[in-house]
Amino acid sequence: MIGRPQPRRGDHRRETAALARVSLRRHPLGGYRYVRWRWRLLFALVDVLGTALFAAAGCLAALWRRIVPARRGEGGTTGRILVVQLDHLGDAIITAPIFALLKQRYPAARIEVLAAPWNRRVFDLIAEVDRVHICARNRFAPRPGLGWIPAVIVWGLRMRRRRFDLAIDVRGEFPHNVLLWLCGARRRVGWGSGGGGFLLTDRAAYVPDRPELESRMALLEPLGIDAGGAGRRPLPRIHPTEAADAFARSAWRQASPERSARRVVIHVGAGTPAKRWPVEHWRALLAGLAARGSVAVALVGVESDTATARAILGSRPWPVVDWTGRLEIAELAAVLQQADLAIGADSGPAHLAAAVGTPVVVLFSGTNRLEQWRPRGATVQWLRHPVACAPCHRRQCPVASQPCMRGIRPADVLLAIERLLAAAAGRGEDRSALAPAKRGAE
Structure with a gap:
């Protein structure tokens, strides 16, 4: 009779030890989604210093606005919207419902996406997306190293010429928040859970382990967009050509x-x-x-x-x-x-x-x-x-x-x-x- 191969002596012990090590599983803690303490401490320090600097800069900016009147055409309308989505294919599909909701809220706006080469085709299938920009070097690229950080930041400077009124980052990476700030968007919506929340004008509430579709909808709440309650959210829908x-x-x-x-x-x-x-x-x-x-x-x-x-x-x-x-x-x-x-x-x-x-x-x-x-x-x-x-x-x-x-x-x-x-x-x-x-x- 041929039975299941018996494990060699010591195999079970090694696997049990490995399982015990993994069982000390890592969870996001506090207001940050990072699972390693050193990253939480680093970005907590960055946020404290950044918040203080931006508060001081905000006071100076308010004084400047009192002295110099606003230029004609500033504020008010939302003509261009940028959505930053540089992660995986599945993440891009989860994001799909927000574009129709953005278009309903801002019917005259032009919606553009900064995407990765491997997820950009998803946005080609979404009617509300007017243009897709491709950022090939980012954290989710094969063997990204550290070169992706300046590459993403450079994209922020390039996007500045597009004169966006509203920019939304879906992922919540610190360099992405820097990108939103550098692109000069009047309103910047994203997450503070990855660090750099002081660079945003609106921060969505971070809830660990919440369904990702619910998190996408939470990004729209600061804009006054009602996506329906839990169980009534629009589901991702993709329509082939x-x-x-x-x-x-x-x-x-x-x-x-x-x-x-x-x-x-x-x-x-x-x-x-x-x-x-x-x-x-x-x-x-x-x-x-x-x-x-x-x-x-x-x-x-x-x-x-x-x-x-x-x-x-x-x-x-x-x-x-x-x-x-x-x-x-x-x-x-x-x-x-x-x-x-x-x-x-x-x-x-x-x-x-x-x-x-x-x-x-x-x-x-x-x-x-x-x-x-x-x-x-x-x-x-x-x-x-x-x-x-x-x-x-x-x-x-x-x-x-x-x-x-x-x-x-x-x-x-x-x-x-x-x-x-x-x-x-x-x-x-x-x-x-x-x-x-x-x-x-x-």
């Missing part, structure tokens, strides 16, 4: 000529190694889907995920198409919208699937708090294996077995898939027949 929709229809027809086959998209990648599901689990899931029959499966991911896809598929002739590294964001959005189901880790494509209205099973690691970061939507189902060390906020799991992801069993994922597909069948949904939605439509 007609060209992307046509591409997806053609791709799905080639992948599965069988009209009745259920279309399933599997995102094999993850934002960090700590969020990756084991390759052998993916193989077991594919075997279960193949046994189910009448299912067309497509693997998606960025170019660096192609090796993972090859490892999953191996030499076995799976009835699967591999689209990793081949899809732009708009094409991925359309492929997901025309699918019956999506599966993946807690990362950008899971948020994108929810934003186009596709049922999605999210495999949640112990890295972040689930309630804070899970995708929002009526057909989102998450799976998580509880571990004592969560949330660890780590990119790499120090425990060799990575229990939070390995503990999510393929059988449980298959059960979640069956439930969502059955629910969709009960509603009579045929997502392959969806008409392309117009941009900006609700």
Whole structure:
């Protein structure tokens, strides 16, 4: 009888020790979101000194305004708005609802976004965004070093020529607050939790572990924008272009000529190694889907995920198409919208699937708090294996077995898939027949 391989002596002891170290998990404390004491102390000192200096400067500025009258045209109107979003794809999707609300509040305003190369295509799909600027060097770039800090600050000086009336930073980084101040916006809205709150004119209330969608809405409160109470917030919605929709229809027809086959998209990648599901689990899931029959499966991911896809598929002739590294964001959005189901880790494509209205099973690691970061939507189902060390906020799991992801069993994922597909069948949904939605439509 072949049983499960027995761990070598000492392996369990080492893993228990590693788990105990991780269990001393780090939490944001006080008014700062940093988990390390040295950063909290540093920015507390910066804020004390900065607040004192800016208070003195404010007194001098008030005296100057009493002596010199304001120039004609100053104040009042909001003609240009800048939104700074330099982090991940999923974060950008969570931010999507604020643009329609800003446009409702300032219908004549021109809305521009300072984005990163990897999330900029999201904003191309949002009708209310008039222009996207690309900041390639920032903290979330591969191997950023410290050069990203002056690069972001230089962007503040470049944006000064745009003469923004309102600037909003979504992330809450100290250099981003410097950017908002340098760009010369009359009104600057953001977070003081990353340091540099004295550089802002309006600070949103920092609430640790609050759902990220709620935090986005909190940024609008100082502007007098009512986004509705909890449970009535607008959900992220992304609408693929007609060209992307046509591409997806053609791709799905080639992948599965069988009209009745259920279309399933599997995102094999993850934002960090700590969020990756084991390759052998993916193989077991594919075997279960193949046994189910009448299912067309497509693997998606960025170019660096192609090796993972090859490892999953191996030499076995799976009835699967591999689209990793081949899809732009708009094409991925359309492929997901025309699918019956999506599966993946807690990362950008899971948020994108929810934003186009596709049922999605999210495999949640112990890295972040689930309630804070899970995708929002009526057909989102998450799976998580509880571990004592969560949330660890780590990119790499120090425990060799990575229990939070390995503990999510393929059988449980298959059960979640069956439930969502059955629910969709009960509603009579045929997502392959969806008409392309117009941009900006609700």
